[in-house]
Amino acid sequence: TELLRNRLGFEGFVVSDWQDVLNLHTREKVAESRKEAVRMAVMAGIDMSMVPLDFS
Incomplete structure (x- = not known):
């Protein structure tokens, strides 16, 4: 989200696409x-995963 938040000034909520x-x-x-997929998504700046079917 370097580009989205820092350069473009986006202040919204970042949600993944379906199960991405x-x-x-x-x-x-x-x-x-x-x-590891969850770690990568969080480190990329995602706020919520749409339809997480497996979590702990």
């Missing part, structure tokens, strides 16, 4: 686990 945090692991294969 999970898809970082299952479809895109850029996260080694679901936990």
Whole structure:
């Protein structure tokens, strides 16, 4: 969110698309686990994951 928040001044709420945090692991294969996918999303600045079906 460097661009979105800092450069463009966005002050809103950032929400993932449908299950895209999970898809970082299952479809895109850029996260080694679901936990890693969540870590990546949080570090990227996401505020909420839309439809998180598996959480702890």
